[in-house]
Amino acid sequence: MPKEQNSFSQKIISQIKKENIKPHSKWKFTAINYLVWFAVVFMVLFGAFAFTLIITALWDIDWYFYKHPAVSRIKFFLIIIPYLWVVAFILFSFLGYYIFRKTQKGYRYNFFIVCLAVIFSSIFFGVVFYKMGLGATLEQRLASKMPIIKKIHPNREQRWMNPQIGLLAGRIELVSKDHLILIDFNSKEWKVLYPDKVYINKHPRMKVFITHFREGLLIRVIGEKVDDSVFQAKIFRPWSKPQRESQPNSRSRN
Amino acid sequence: MIFNKNKKDNNQNKIIQQVKENPDNFKKIIQVWYRPLYNFIRRISYFEKEDIEDIIQEVFIKVYKNLNSFDPDLKFSSWIYRITRNQTTDAIRKYKTRPNTVCLDQQDLAKIFKSSLNLEEEIQNKQDFEVLKRTINEIPYKYREALILRFIEEKDYKEIMDILKKPKGTVATLLNRGRKKLQKKLKSKNFLNN
Structure with missing residues (x-):
């Protein structure tokens, strides 16, 4: 062994002894390793919660609006897309991937495989949570505990309280021949003018729905704000999504 | 050659056990790896002898401190090269104003x-x-x-x-x-x- 090398090793050993350097204990590394894995699992679960909230929001879509001439595509997507949860889902999936790469052997796996594994795990658990009925509960809890979420991601009621972009909803207070009085979710009174007769006749479903108007019924209206408390309606829809549109009842056809 | 490398790695696992029992045995690891690591640092960096020795010193201290994190699924050589490479990269970042030309013979x-x-x-x-x-x-x-x-x-x-x-x-x-x-x-x- 060269003299130089020998003195170098001696120098290291003396430094270890002098500074009383000790190898870090095994449990420390094991704990860090477990922590990293827990973080991966948490990210997948958070992604799953975000996905549950996405399904909950999308399940609420009234596809009637999608091809309606009075509703632009932009307005339709404004109504339906749960932006906050989509962003949260992407963020947690990315963090899941990133932290997985920090596990002991995470670097060995291909980028796409890890991404797909994280995304599909979140989707799988998201669907499971949704089936367990966690979606609506979670949405309500988050909105009540964190007002900021309510602000960023308006719930259904808030989304329909946007007369300036043509969306209005509330309870019918009075039905008259050419208009109705609507009390919105902020207890504000609106005079809602019916669309013209020709327009109503062109949309038979709306025609039938209008004949069922009664006091106390919750409805959604798409149209235009005319005045501070006057709204020109183009489309009327019930507040609750009609069951038969989302889940066709095969028995009724027989 | 491959046989020798595997044998060397198996020996390293035994030596690690011995080092955990007595720090003096760490000398064996230093003696085996000093030259290969010195050459490796010289090849991937542009450092002078003194700088390289400083880096190696830090590498061996790190190796000693992290002995319990060594994963036996990994080759010991891969593990020690990884630590060396990271330490060298840190040093390069630290002295990034120096000319970036590697010393290959x-x-x-x-x-x-x-x-x-x-x-x-x-x-x-x-x-x-x-x-x-x-x-x-x-x-x-x-x-x-x-x-x-x-x-x-x-x-x-x-x-x-x-x-x-x-x-x-x-x-x-x-x-x-x-x-x-x-x-x-x-x-x-x-x-x-x-």
Whole structure:
């Protein structure tokens, strides 16, 4: 062994002894390793919660609006897309991937495989949570505990309280021949003018729905704000999504 | 050669156990790895002898402190090379104002160019080596590092994966692109005919 090398090793050993350097204990590394894995699992679960909230929001879509001439595509997507949860889902999936790469052997796996594994795990658990009925509960809890979420991601009621972009909803207070009085979710009174007769006749479903108007019924209206408390309606829809549109009842056809 | 390497790694596992029992046994690890690590740092960095020794000293202290984190699924050589590479990269970052040219000798250069570009005939004289030396310093660091690990340190793909902490596909891409960049540079200098 060269003299130089020998003195170098001696120098290291003396430094270890002098500074009383000790190898870090095994449990420390094991704990860090477990922590990293827990973080991966948490990210997948958070992604799953975000996905549950996405399904909950999308399940609420009234596809009637999608091809309606009075509703632009932009307005339709404004109504339906749960932006906050989509962003949260992407963020947690990315963090899941990133932290997985920090596990002991995470670097060995291909980028796409890890991404797909994280995304599909979140989707799988998201669907499971949704089936367990966690979606609506979670949405309500988050909105009540964190007002900021309510602000960023308006719930259904808030989304329909946007007369300036043509969306209005509330309870019918009075039905008259050419208009109705609507009390919105902020207890504000609106005079809602019916669309013209020709327009109503062109949309038979709306025609039938209008004949069922009664006091106390919750409805959604798409149209235009005319005045501070006057709204020109183009489309009327019930507040609750009609069951038969989302889940066709095969028995009724027989 | 491979047999020797495996044997060396198995021995290292035994030595690790001994070091945990008595720090004096750490000398064995230092003695086995001092020279290979010294050369490795010299090849991937532009540091002088004193700087390299400082880095190695920090590497061995780190190795000692982290002995319990060594994963036996990994080759000991991959683990110690990884620590060395990280320590060197940190040092390079720290002294980034210094000129970024690696110190490869003629033998090292011949290994890279002959193995990665199948150059047998072209390398003939000292002038050629000067061209090769300049060329390898012109390609980005990440490719240079991968080529050095593959063709000078003679690491296989799995070992390079473990040292660089990158997936196999990325390692293959680094090597392929590194080769192509070298070829392109040499062609532009009329060193390669086709």
